[in-house]
Amino acid sequence: MDEVATMFRQARGERADEDWARSAAARLMLDGVREPLVRDGLVALVPVIEESQEPATTLFGSPVEWAQERHAAWRSDGVHTTRPSGPASVGEFVHGVSIGAAIAAPILALLQMMADGWVIDFTLALVAFPLLISLGILGFPAAWNWCLRRRTRGATIAIAVVSLIGYSSVVAGILYLAHDVVLWNGSGFWMFAVATGYAILASLTRRAWPASDPKAPDEYVEDDSEWKRSLAAYLRERDDIQEFRIQAIIDDAETHSAESGKSLQEEFGAPASYATRFAPRLEVSTRRRAWAWTMLLLPPIVVFLLYGLEDGWHWQNRFLPLVLWFLAAVFMAATTWRQAIQHSRDHT
Known part of the structure; x- marks a missing residue:
């Protein structure tokens, strides 16, 4: 979006217009609007600024309000605004996993040094763990989105639970077998070299x-x-949108199509555009996010219990990331539940 922001600055020679464009673009992107649509919507405003020589704020109001109004107008016009969920290709997924491994490697090294000291054994499990973590973190949402487009939410949740248990078991087996394979012994900062290797892998996958x-x-x-x-x-x-409403929408469309004697495409247009005509249900989406954050409270509790049963109930440095994870999940769960309750009250 840099070129669009530059066009805004050049329209009057004022930095304030560039800041306005960046704020409006950020709001639309945070709402999941496709980048080409954001670009086209903003570029259409440049001639107005050039002709009037008035600030963008004077002409269009605050960037957030303009973005919300523009998004609502697109939806009412049947324009498909949202970006596709998940990676666009296998290459993008592999690249993302490699980048994630490069980021995770030094973090794991620091945690390992906190637990075992500055000099650590670089086992095959330790070197491979960043890749396994990144694969799980990025692969699980990608698989969820792929499955959700083809199955009901209930079926997707069931498949996700089984897949998560299966992947966790596979990772546990790999780590168990690779834990005793020591590649070298040295300073934990050598893990930054491992991170560099994953970064090189990411560059190669992008090429x-x-x-x-x-x-x-x-x-x-x-x-x-x-x-x-x-x-x-x-x-x-x-x-x-809940599953029962989705089925009701499809049933209504079938009924109208049968009465008119036209195909669904002829009667309602493209399915992507028709899907945007239904008003957002913020109370549904925020409630689902709240449940997701609530479920994320469980992993650190389970890991803490396993460590306690194995090593005794005393403080260990390895508990620090678990505590941070738990506190972050508590904060996000409380915040999203409060938003969900507020949206439910507003809807009623």
Whole structure:
């Protein structure tokens, strides 16, 4: 978005207009609006500023309010605004996993040194663990989004639980087998060299799989069955509509289509555009996020209990990240539950 912000600054030669554009773009991007749509919406304002020579704030109001109004207008016009969930390609996923491993490696090294001292054994498990963590952190949401577009939320949750247990078991098995394979012994800061290796791997994967633009939503779906599947996928991807409402929306569309004698595409247009016509249900999306943060309270508790049963109930340095994780999850859960309750009151 740098080129768009530059266009705003050049329109009047004022930095304030550039800041306005960046704030508006940030608000839209945080709301999940596709970058090409954000760019087009902002570029359309540049000629107005050039002609009037008035500040962007005077012409369009605050950037946040303009962004909210523009987003609402796009939705009412049936414009598909949201970015596709998850990585756009296998290459992007592999690149992200490599970057995540490069970030996780020095963090794990510091935690290991806090527990065992400055000199540590670099086992195969320790070197591979950053990659396994990154694969789980990025792979789980990607698999969730892929499954959610094709299954109901209840089925997706069940598949996610089974997958999480399975992946955790595989990781535990790998770490158990690789724990005694010592590659070298030395300062924990050698882990930064491991991080550099993962960063090089990320660079190589980017060269092998250049970044590509996300696939545009389908504009024409002739088959009614495929249209319904596509609509259900877009509605589930919004994450603010319950499954029973999705089914009701599809049933209503089928009824109107049968009465008019037209196909669903002819009657309602592209499924991606039709999915945007339904007002956001913030009380649903925030409640789901609140449950997610609440569930994240469990892992540090379970790990703490396992450590306590194994080594006794005394303070260990390895407990520090668990405490930080728990406190962060408590804060986020409390915040999102408060938002969910407020949105529920506003809706009623």
